[in-house]
Amino acid sequence: MTDRAFAVVRSGALTTVQDQGRPGYAHLGVPRSGALDPAAARLANRLVDNSAEAAVLETTLAGCAVRPRCAVTVAVVGAPCPVTVDGRPVAWGVPVRVPAGALLDVGAAVSGVRCYVAFGGGVAVDPVLASRSTDLLSGLGPPPLADGAVIPLGHATAPHARVDTVPHMAPPRELILGVTYGPRADWFTEAALRTLTTRAYRVSSASNRIGLRTEGPSLERACPDELPSEGMVLGAVQVPPDGRPVVFLADHPTTGGYPVIAVVREADLAGAAQAVPGTPVRFVPAGHR
Amino acid sequence: MRVLPVGARALLVELADGDAAQALHAELLRRRAAGLIRVREIVPAARTVLLDGLDDPRRVGAELANLEIPPLSAREEDVREIPVRYDGPDLADVAAHWGVPVAEVARIHSGTEFRVAFCGFAPGFGYLTGLPGRYEVPRRATPRTSVPAGSVALAGPYTGVYPRSSPGGWQLIGTTDAVLWDHARVPASLLAPGLRVRFVPLAGVPGAEAR
Numbered sequence: 486m487t488d489r490a491f492a493v494v495r496s497g498a499l500t501t502v503q504d505q506g507r508p509g510y511a512h513l514g515v516p517r518s519g520a521l522d523p524a525a526a527r528l529a530n531r532l533v534d535n536s537a538e539a540a541v542l543e544t545t546l547a548g549c550a551v552r553p554r555c556a557v558t559v560a561v562v563g564a565p566c567p568v569t570v571d572g573r574p575v576a577w578g579v580p581v582r583v584p585a586g587a588l589l590d591v592g593a594a595v596s597g598v599r600c601y602v603a604f605g606g607g608v609a610v611d612p613v614l615a616s617r618s619t620d621l622l623s624g625l626g627p628p629p630l631a632d633g634a635v636i637p638l639g640h641a642t643a644p645h646a647r648v649d650t651v652p653h654m655a656p657p658r659e660l661i662l663g664v665t666y667g668p669r670a671d672w673f674t675e676a677a678l679r680t681l682t683t684r685a686y687r688v689s690s691a692s693n694r695i696g697l698r699t700e701g702p703s704l705e706r707a708c709p710d711e712l713p714s715e716g717m718v719l720g721a722v723q724v725p726p727d728g729r730p731v732v733f734l735a736d737h738p739t740t741g742g743y744p745v746i747a748v749v750r751e752a753d754l755a756g757a758a759q760a761v762p763g764t765p766v767r768f769v770p771a772g773h774r
Numbered sequence: 775m776r777v778l779p780v781g782a783r784a785l786l787v788e789l790a791d792g793d794a795a796q797a798l799h800a801e802l803l804r805r806r807a808a809g810l811i812r813v814r815e816i817v818p819a820a821r822t823v824l825l826d827g828l829d830d831p832r833r834v835g836a837e838l839a840n841l842e843i844p845p846l847s848a849r850e851e852d853v854r855e856i857p858v859r860y861d862g863p864d865l866a867d868v869a870a871h872w873g874v875p876v877a878e879v880a881r882i883h884s885g886t887e888f889r890v891a892f893c894g895f896a897p898g899f900g901y902l903t904g905l906p907g908r909y910e911v912p913r914r915a916t917p918r919t920s921v922p923a924g925s926v927a928l929a930g931p932y933t934g935v936y937p938r939s940s941p942g943g944w945q946l947i948g949t950t951d952a953v954l955w956d957h958a959r960v961p962a963s964l965l966a967p968g969l970r971v972r973f974v975p976l977a978g979v980p981g982a983e984a985r
Contacts, residue, residue, distance in 0.1 A: 511815040511826065513963045514893040613957045623897050625957065668778035668786040714894060714901075716817035716824025718784050740819050740894035748781030 488555045489638040493630045495550035500630040501619035504540040511739040518620040521758030525563035529603035532560035539607030540617035544600040548591035558605040564597030597656035597759035606639035622736040656759040662749045663771035669744035677704040690762035694736040697757045703728025714740045720749035777835040784826040818892040818967045853970045862946035871911045888971040898937040898955030900965035917943030
């Protein structure tokens, strides 16, 4: 093992490696995967002079702590959180030089859910189908971080003296998801279509990288038939038998057998990635094209 | 054919049946290879084809409505052969559903030419069609918590092979040593939608000699 690596000291609640994912393989049953908040992952990479495709860590609520074996520039963005190096507070959202052997601790999210930790040179686990992303549905890519694991880093390709800071949009107190109805809106009652876009939902604690689950009024089906499996897209609002809409996120299955009542605008999904359980959710018609 | 918008960048094309979906899928692959359509994902399923990652779904939808779809031809691709031992724990149940002696299951199954209608459930899991409608079987009333990798199984109109150990409710009729999924291999998946498949019984098992 070379010195270009870090040891995992505290893996947190769920910390995974993520990049831009594996688009293009859905026909083989391979989920797209990738960072749930892609803009934050790109920003973290920019701060450490990585290319936008470099792999980063995605933490969940509780953060993580790692000990690099080499001096490395890191940046933490996404959900705001305290960041320390050997116990001393350092800035969130700016490049930070971490000495070899020092402990980088990414604390629990103050708001939001997922922090993105970029390392100069990128996380360099072996790619699978051209991506280093952990896919929690199908098990492709590296497993989630475990305490004691040693994770390889790539070589930084550019000097990282550039100082940069980032404006941060705090995770909203209310998650507003623009939707277009369909493809299976006709499988629901008129009342259900109204309910979806007029009533209040909340983010369920059962949410994960596969889907944002909701609590709220049940959506009634007009068609009781069983839907033959069909292809699913990112942002699909699928309605399982309990009637509570589920918004498909990056690790969603490529096909599914429950009807999709509407699809969330892709630009709104980063907000879904950062909405803590209990956050109010409103589905808003995004207008027809 | 019904073309349903799916968000801002995708279309779901619904066909009358699975054969029509497979024919459209084959035609879409031809058109993509010829540079006539730009699309990130073409995902066939039971009786639909999803096109995801379109720049202009409205224009593509209009084109689809006027598309001449040639029927599936049997000569286009090679046949992928998968060696099978017909030794599954549900052989007797399947034979009972089919109303045939147990040894006949292997003969009928290995005498059928299948086609990968679509993939899903897990990377490399193909839903294979080809068995006549009278050989449909229900899923097991109680799914198994663990089905071994390489299990050859039936459910509804489909045959499938489990790429890896997983929970499953399909009826298990055999096992194969073929590696369905290996991400270090190119291509990673042994099966892909549109591929023709034949199961070849390994010698020395009941049913093999009956051919």
